[in-house]
Amino acid sequence: MQQAPFHQLPDDRLAPASAFFVTADDGKRLRLALWEPEDSAAYGTVLLFPGRTEYIEKYAPVARRLTDRGYAVLAIDWRGQGMSERLQDDPRPGHIIEFSDYQRDVIEMVVAGRHIGLPEPWHLLAHSMGGCIGLAALENDLPVQTAVFSAPMWGINLRRFQHGAALGIAYLAGRLGRGGLVAPGSGGANTTYALEESFNANLLTGNADEWARLMREAAHWPDLTIGGASFAWVGKALNECSRLSAIASPTLPMLVGLGSEEKVVSAASIRDRVAKSPRASLFEVRGARHEILLETPDRRDAFIRAMLDHFDAG
Numbered sequence: 001m002q003q004a005p006f007h008q009l010p011d012d013r014l015a016p017a018s019a020f021f022v023t024a025d026d027g028k029r030l031r032l033a034l035w036e037p038e039d040s041a042a043y044g045t046v047l048l049f050p051g052r053t054e055y056i057e058k059y060a061p062v063a064r065r066l067t068d069r070g071y072a073v074l075a076i077d078w079r080g081q082g083m084s085e086r087l088q089d090d091p092r093p094g095h096i097i098e099f100s101d102y103q104r105d106v107i108e109m110v111v112a113g114r115h116i117g118l119p120e121p122w123h124l125l126a127h128s129m130g131g132c133i134g135l136a137a138l139e140n141d142l143p144v145q146t147a148v149f150s151a152p153m154w155g156i157n158l159r160r161f162q163h164g165a166a167l168g169i170a171y172l173a174g175r176l177g178r179g180g181l182v183a184p185g186s187g188g189a190n191t192t193y194a195l196e197e198s199f200n201a202n203l204l205t206g207n208a209d210e211w212a213r214l215m216r217e218a219a220h221w222p223d224l225t226i227g228g229a230s231f232a233w234v235g236k237a238l239n240e241c242s243r244l245s246a247i248a249s250p251t252l253p254m255l256v257g258l259g260s261e262e263k264v265v266s267a268a269s270i271r272d273r274v275a276k277s278p279r280a281s282l283f284e285v286r287g288a289r290h291e292i293l294l295e296t297p298d299r300r301d302a303f304i305r306a307m308l309d310h311f312d313a314g
Contacts, residue, residue, distance in 0.1 A: 001112065004031045004083060007057050007221050009213075014060050015067075017075070022112050024079070024104045031056065031083040032112055035063040035073040042072035045118040046311065047109065047144060049137075050075065051128030051153070052094050052233075053193065055082035055224040057217065062125075062293050062304075069308050072118050076109050078102060078133070081226050088180045092190055095180055095230040099240040102133045103140060110143065121145040123311045127293065128265060129153045132240060135273075138250040146314030148307045149256045150292050154273050155241050155266025158185075170235030179232035187228030192218040203263045203290055210294040245269065249277035255310040256280055257303050259288025259295070 006019040017033035024030055033056040036042055046066050048059055056075045063073040077084040079102070080095050087095045096102070113122070124147040126134030131152020138147065158166050173179050187193055193202075194214035205211055218225050229237070256274050258267060274282045283306050285292050288299045295303075 001115070004033075006033060007217075007224070008060075009216055009220060012060070014064050017056065017060070017063065019056065020112075022108050024108045026101070026104060028079045028087075028101075028104070029085040030079060030105055030108055031077040032109060033075050034116065034118075035060075035067050035075075037067045037070055037072070040070065042067075042119045043070050044120065044311065045072045045074060045113065045122045046125050047113070047122060047142075048073055048075035049106075049124065049126035049130030049134045050078065050082075051130050052078075052229065053081060053226050054127075055221075057221070057224070058214070059293075065304055065308070066125075069312075071123070071311065074109065074113050074116075074118060076105060078129075079105055082224055090180065092227045093180060093182045093230040094226045094228065094233050096233045096236055099132075099236040100136075103136060106133065106137045106140075106142065121314065123314060124148065125307070126150070126152060128290065129237070131265075132237070132244065135244050135247075135250070136240070138252070139244075139247055144252070146253045146311055147250070147255075148310055149254065150303070151258060151262060151265055151290050152256065152270060152273075153237070153241065153265045154244060155269025156238060157263055157266050166234060166238060170231045170238070173231035179235075180230050182228040183231045183234045185228075191227055192222070192225040194218045205289055205291045205294045205296075206261075206287065207294060207296045207300070210291070214294075241266075241269070245272075249273065249280065251278060253310065253314055254280040255283055255306060257283045257285060257288075257292045257307075259285045259290065259292055259299075261287060261289045264290040 001020040004019040019033040080087045124144040127150040131149045
Protein backbone atom coordinates (compact mmCIF):
# COMPACT_ATOMS: atom_id res chain seq x y z
CA MET A 1 0.00 0.00 0.00
CA GLN A 2 1.21 3.48 -0.92
CA GLN A 3 0.05 6.72 0.71
CA ALA A 4 -2.43 8.71 -1.40
CA PRO A 5 -3.79 12.26 -1.25
CA PHE A 6 -7.04 13.06 0.53
CA HIS A 7 -8.60 16.44 -0.29
CA GLN A 8 -10.43 18.85 1.98
CA LEU A 9 -12.07 22.20 1.32
CA PRO A 10 -10.37 25.15 3.06
CA ASP A 11 -13.10 25.47 5.70
CA ASP A 12 -13.54 21.73 6.33
CA ARG A 13 -13.08 20.90 10.01
CA LEU A 14 -13.72 17.17 9.80
CA ALA A 15 -10.87 14.79 10.56
CA PRO A 16 -9.26 13.70 7.28
CA ALA A 17 -9.20 10.10 6.15
CA SER A 18 -6.02 8.10 5.73
CA ALA A 19 -5.88 7.46 1.99
CA PHE A 20 -3.71 4.94 0.17
CA PHE A 21 -3.28 3.25 -3.19
CA VAL A 22 -3.51 -0.49 -3.82
CA THR A 23 -3.19 -2.48 -7.03
CA ALA A 24 -5.84 -4.87 -8.30
CA ASP A 25 -4.90 -8.25 -9.78
CA ASP A 26 -5.09 -6.84 -13.31
CA GLY A 27 -2.66 -4.03 -12.49
CA LYS A 28 -5.20 -1.19 -12.08
CA ARG A 29 -4.33 1.28 -9.31
CA LEU A 30 -7.14 2.00 -6.85
CA ARG A 31 -7.48 4.58 -4.09
CA LEU A 32 -8.93 3.61 -0.70
CA ALA A 33 -9.57 5.74 2.37
CA LEU A 34 -9.98 4.83 6.02
CA TRP A 35 -11.74 6.78 8.75
CA GLU A 36 -11.51 5.55 12.35
CA PRO A 37 -13.18 6.69 15.60
CA GLU A 38 -11.16 9.42 17.28
CA ASP A 39 -11.81 8.65 20.95
CA SER A 40 -12.04 4.87 21.16
CA ALA A 41 -11.33 1.66 19.30
CA ALA A 42 -13.81 0.72 16.60
CA TYR A 43 -16.10 -2.21 17.30
CA GLY A 44 -17.00 -2.89 13.69
CA THR A 45 -16.27 -1.76 10.12
CA VAL A 46 -18.43 -0.35 7.33
CA LEU A 47 -17.33 -0.97 3.74
CA LEU A 48 -18.56 2.04 1.77
CA PHE A 49 -19.36 1.49 -1.92
CA PRO A 50 -19.91 4.87 -3.71
CA GLY A 51 -21.92 5.45 -6.86
CA ARG A 52 -20.96 6.33 -10.43
CA THR A 53 -19.13 9.68 -10.80
CA GLU A 54 -18.32 9.78 -7.07
CA TYR A 55 -15.08 10.07 -5.13
CA ILE A 56 -14.10 9.24 -1.57
CA GLU A 57 -14.11 12.81 -0.24
CA LYS A 58 -17.82 13.18 -0.93
CA TYR A 59 -18.58 10.77 1.91
CA ALA A 60 -16.58 12.46 4.68
CA PRO A 61 -19.74 13.73 6.50
CA VAL A 62 -21.35 10.28 6.35
CA ALA A 63 -18.13 8.67 7.57
CA ARG A 64 -18.14 11.08 10.52
CA ARG A 65 -21.62 9.90 11.55
CA LEU A 66 -20.40 6.30 11.40
CA THR A 67 -17.15 6.87 13.30
CA ASP A 68 -19.07 8.80 15.96
CA ARG A 69 -21.10 5.61 16.43
CA GLY A 70 -17.93 3.54 16.83
CA TYR A 71 -17.41 2.13 13.33
CA ALA A 72 -14.31 2.25 11.16
CA VAL A 73 -15.14 3.16 7.55
CA LEU A 74 -13.25 1.92 4.49
CA ALA A 75 -14.24 3.57 1.17
CA ILE A 76 -13.04 3.15 -2.40
CA ASP A 77 -12.71 5.07 -5.64
CA TRP A 78 -13.89 2.58 -8.26
CA ARG A 79 -11.64 2.05 -11.26
CA GLY A 80 -12.26 4.77 -13.82
CA GLN A 81 -13.22 7.50 -11.35
CA GLY A 82 -11.93 9.58 -8.44
CA MET A 83 -8.19 9.11 -8.07
CA SER A 84 -8.24 5.48 -9.16
CA GLU A 85 -6.77 4.63 -12.53
CA ARG A 86 -8.83 5.78 -15.53
CA LEU A 87 -9.53 3.21 -18.23
CA GLN A 88 -9.00 5.10 -21.49
CA ASP A 89 -7.03 8.03 -22.84
CA ASP A 90 -9.96 10.41 -22.36
CA PRO A 91 -10.41 10.45 -18.56
CA ARG A 92 -13.76 12.24 -18.55
CA PRO A 93 -16.36 9.60 -19.55
CA GLY A 94 -17.47 7.14 -16.90
CA HIS A 95 -16.21 3.96 -18.52
CA ILE A 96 -15.82 0.25 -17.81
CA ILE A 97 -14.51 -2.68 -19.84
CA GLU A 98 -16.52 -5.41 -18.09
CA PHE A 99 -18.89 -4.75 -15.19
CA SER A 100 -17.42 -7.74 -13.39
CA ASP A 101 -14.13 -5.81 -13.21
CA TYR A 102 -15.61 -3.87 -10.30
CA GLN A 103 -15.51 -7.14 -8.34
CA ARG A 104 -11.72 -7.06 -8.71
CA ASP A 105 -11.86 -3.73 -6.85
CA VAL A 106 -14.06 -5.26 -4.15
CA ILE A 107 -11.60 -8.11 -3.67
CA GLU A 108 -8.72 -5.67 -3.29
CA MET A 109 -10.76 -3.66 -0.79
CA VAL A 110 -11.38 -6.77 1.31
CA VAL A 111 -7.71 -7.77 1.09
CA ALA A 112 -6.69 -4.28 2.29
CA GLY A 113 -9.18 -4.41 5.14
CA ARG A 114 -7.83 -7.78 6.27
CA HIS A 115 -4.26 -6.52 6.00
CA ILE A 116 -5.05 -3.48 8.15
CA GLY A 117 -6.88 -5.68 10.62
CA LEU A 118 -10.17 -3.77 10.54
CA PRO A 119 -12.42 -4.93 13.38
CA GLU A 120 -15.33 -7.27 12.79
CA PRO A 121 -18.20 -7.54 12.22
CA TRP A 122 -18.11 -5.87 8.83
CA HIS A 123 -21.13 -4.17 7.25
CA LEU A 124 -21.90 -2.79 3.80
CA LEU A 125 -23.14 0.69 2.90
CA ALA A 126 -23.69 1.02 -0.85
CA HIS A 127 -25.13 3.87 -2.92
CA SER A 128 -26.52 3.78 -6.47
CA MET A 129 -23.99 2.01 -8.76
CA GLY A 130 -22.31 0.85 -5.57
CA GLY A 131 -25.57 -0.96 -4.79
CA CYS A 132 -25.32 -2.89 -8.04
CA ILE A 133 -21.70 -3.77 -7.31
CA GLY A 134 -22.65 -4.55 -3.73
CA LEU A 135 -25.43 -6.98 -4.63
CA ALA A 136 -23.02 -8.85 -6.92
CA ALA A 137 -20.42 -8.84 -4.14
CA LEU A 138 -22.95 -10.39 -1.74
CA GLU A 139 -23.60 -13.03 -4.38
CA ASN A 140 -19.83 -13.66 -4.23
CA ASP A 141 -19.87 -13.98 -0.42
CA LEU A 142 -18.68 -10.52 0.59
CA PRO A 143 -17.79 -10.99 4.29
CA VAL A 144 -20.34 -8.61 5.81
CA GLN A 145 -22.98 -9.25 8.43
CA THR A 146 -25.56 -6.66 7.34
CA ALA A 147 -26.10 -4.33 4.37
CA VAL A 148 -27.63 -0.91 3.83
CA PHE A 149 -28.43 0.27 0.31
CA SER A 150 -29.17 3.88 -0.65
CA ALA A 151 -31.09 4.12 -3.94
CA PRO A 152 -29.33 1.03 -5.31
CA MET A 153 -28.90 0.70 -9.06
CA TRP A 154 -30.75 -2.57 -9.49
CA GLY A 155 -32.26 -1.07 -12.62
CA ILE A 156 -31.72 2.21 -14.47
CA ASN A 157 -34.33 4.88 -15.15
CA LEU A 158 -33.61 5.39 -18.86
CA ARG A 159 -36.30 8.08 -19.22
CA ARG A 160 -35.99 8.79 -22.97
CA PHE A 161 -34.99 5.29 -24.11
CA GLN A 162 -36.47 1.81 -23.98
CA HIS A 163 -34.23 -0.86 -22.45
CA GLY A 164 -33.78 -2.78 -25.71
CA ALA A 165 -33.07 0.34 -27.73
CA ALA A 166 -30.45 1.54 -25.25
CA LEU A 167 -28.74 -1.85 -25.33
CA GLY A 168 -28.80 -1.88 -29.12
CA ILE A 169 -27.29 1.59 -29.40
CA ALA A 170 -24.56 0.72 -26.89
CA TYR A 171 -23.74 -2.49 -28.78
CA LEU A 172 -23.61 -0.68 -32.13
CA ALA A 173 -21.36 2.03 -30.71
CA GLY A 174 -18.96 -0.64 -29.49
CA ARG A 175 -18.92 -2.35 -32.88
CA LEU A 176 -18.08 0.99 -34.50
CA GLY A 177 -15.21 1.60 -32.08
CA ARG A 178 -17.10 4.32 -30.23
CA GLY A 179 -17.82 2.46 -27.00
CA GLY A 180 -15.68 4.85 -24.99
CA LEU A 181 -17.64 7.93 -26.05
CA VAL A 182 -20.32 9.46 -23.84
CA ALA A 183 -23.82 8.12 -24.43
CA PRO A 184 -26.60 10.67 -25.07
CA GLY A 185 -28.70 11.49 -22.04
CA SER A 186 -26.04 10.51 -19.48
CA GLY A 187 -24.41 13.93 -19.15
CA GLY A 188 -21.87 15.92 -21.08
CA ALA A 189 -18.47 14.56 -22.06
CA ASN A 190 -16.47 17.39 -20.52
CA THR A 191 -18.86 18.65 -17.87
CA THR A 192 -19.58 17.88 -14.24
CA TYR A 193 -23.22 17.45 -13.22
CA ALA A 194 -23.05 19.71 -10.17
CA LEU A 195 -21.58 22.52 -12.27
CA GLU A 196 -23.83 22.20 -15.30
CA GLU A 197 -27.24 21.62 -13.69
CA SER A 198 -29.26 24.16 -11.71
CA PHE A 199 -30.19 23.38 -8.12
CA ASN A 200 -33.92 23.46 -8.84
CA ALA A 201 -33.60 20.97 -11.70
CA ASN A 202 -31.06 18.59 -10.15
CA LEU A 203 -32.07 14.96 -9.57
CA LEU A 204 -29.82 14.37 -6.56
CA THR A 205 -30.85 16.44 -3.54
CA GLY A 206 -33.26 19.05 -2.24
CA ASN A 207 -30.62 20.31 0.19
CA ALA A 208 -29.18 23.59 -1.13
CA ASP A 209 -26.22 23.42 1.26
CA GLU A 210 -25.22 19.98 0.07
CA TRP A 211 -25.66 21.03 -3.56
CA ALA A 212 -23.36 23.99 -2.89
CA ARG A 213 -20.81 21.62 -1.36
CA LEU A 214 -20.87 19.42 -4.46
CA MET A 215 -20.35 22.50 -6.63
CA ARG A 216 -17.41 23.68 -4.52
CA GLU A 217 -15.80 20.26 -4.55
CA ALA A 218 -16.16 19.97 -8.33
CA ALA A 219 -14.65 23.42 -8.78
CA HIS A 220 -11.76 22.77 -6.37
CA TRP A 221 -11.00 19.21 -7.48
CA PRO A 222 -11.94 18.85 -11.18
CA ASP A 223 -9.60 15.88 -11.60
CA LEU A 224 -11.74 13.84 -9.18
CA THR A 225 -14.88 14.26 -11.26
CA ILE A 226 -16.08 12.54 -14.42
CA GLY A 227 -18.75 13.32 -16.99
CA GLY A 228 -21.45 11.21 -18.58
CA ALA A 229 -21.36 7.44 -18.95
CA SER A 230 -19.76 5.83 -21.98
CA PHE A 231 -21.74 3.65 -24.37
CA ALA A 232 -19.77 0.68 -23.02
CA TRP A 233 -20.69 1.52 -19.43
CA VAL A 234 -24.38 1.85 -20.32
CA GLY A 235 -24.47 -1.49 -22.12
CA LYS A 236 -22.52 -3.36 -19.43
CA ALA A 237 -24.56 -1.78 -16.62
CA LEU A 238 -27.89 -2.68 -18.22
CA ASN A 239 -26.73 -6.25 -18.73
CA GLU A 240 -25.55 -6.50 -15.12
CA CYS A 241 -28.86 -5.18 -13.80
CA SER A 242 -30.68 -7.78 -15.89
CA ARG A 243 -28.40 -10.53 -14.64
CA LEU A 244 -28.85 -9.54 -11.01
CA SER A 245 -32.63 -9.39 -11.35
CA ALA A 246 -32.61 -13.18 -11.80
CA ILE A 247 -30.38 -14.15 -8.87
CA ALA A 248 -31.59 -15.28 -5.48
CA SER A 249 -31.79 -12.58 -2.85
CA PRO A 250 -29.17 -12.43 -0.09
CA THR A 251 -30.25 -13.86 3.23
CA LEU A 252 -28.49 -11.32 5.45
CA PRO A 253 -30.43 -8.36 6.93
CA MET A 254 -30.78 -5.53 4.39
CA LEU A 255 -32.13 -2.00 4.78
CA VAL A 256 -32.94 -0.32 1.46
CA GLY A 257 -33.51 3.44 1.18
CA LEU A 258 -35.68 4.88 -1.60
CA GLY A 259 -36.74 8.49 -2.09
CA SER A 260 -40.22 9.26 -3.37
CA GLU A 261 -38.70 11.58 -6.00
CA GLU A 262 -36.22 9.01 -7.35
CA LYS A 263 -35.53 9.56 -11.07
CA VAL A 264 -32.02 8.13 -11.59
CA VAL A 265 -32.43 4.43 -10.82
CA SER A 266 -35.47 2.18 -11.20
CA ALA A 267 -37.76 2.38 -8.17
CA ALA A 268 -39.70 -0.61 -9.49
CA SER A 269 -36.56 -2.78 -9.52
CA ILE A 270 -35.81 -1.77 -5.92
CA ARG A 271 -39.33 -2.60 -4.76
CA ASP A 272 -39.24 -5.94 -6.58
CA ARG A 273 -35.93 -6.96 -4.99
CA VAL A 274 -37.06 -6.00 -1.49
CA ALA A 275 -40.35 -7.85 -1.94
CA LYS A 276 -38.56 -11.10 -2.73
CA SER A 277 -35.79 -10.74 -0.15
CA PRO A 278 -36.47 -12.68 3.06
CA ARG A 279 -34.72 -10.22 5.41
CA ALA A 280 -34.95 -6.91 3.57
CA SER A 281 -36.93 -3.85 4.59
CA LEU A 282 -37.71 -0.79 2.48
CA PHE A 283 -37.18 2.62 4.07
CA GLU A 284 -39.07 5.16 2.00
CA VAL A 285 -38.14 8.81 2.39
CA ARG A 286 -40.93 11.20 1.40
CA GLY A 287 -39.67 14.06 -0.76
CA ALA A 288 -36.13 12.67 -1.14
CA ARG A 289 -34.35 12.55 -4.47
CA HIS A 290 -31.52 10.18 -5.44
CA GLU A 291 -28.94 11.14 -2.79
CA ILE A 292 -30.76 10.35 0.46
CA LEU A 293 -27.52 10.70 2.43
CA LEU A 294 -27.18 14.28 1.13
CA GLU A 295 -30.81 15.27 1.54
CA THR A 296 -32.38 17.93 3.76
CA PRO A 297 -31.55 17.32 7.44
CA ASP A 298 -34.90 15.78 8.37
CA ARG A 299 -34.83 13.31 5.46
CA ARG A 300 -31.13 12.54 5.71
CA ASP A 301 -31.12 12.10 9.49
CA ALA A 302 -34.12 9.79 9.50
CA PHE A 303 -32.36 7.45 7.08
CA ILE A 304 -29.02 7.69 8.90
CA ARG A 305 -30.66 6.85 12.24
CA ALA A 306 -32.27 3.80 10.64
CA MET A 307 -28.92 2.84 9.08
CA LEU A 308 -27.05 3.08 12.39
CA ASP A 309 -29.72 1.08 14.22
CA HIS A 310 -29.58 -1.53 11.46
CA PHE A 311 -25.82 -1.91 11.79
CA ASP A 312 -26.02 -2.01 15.59
CA ALA A 313 -28.66 -4.73 15.49
CA GLY A 314 -26.51 -6.81 13.18
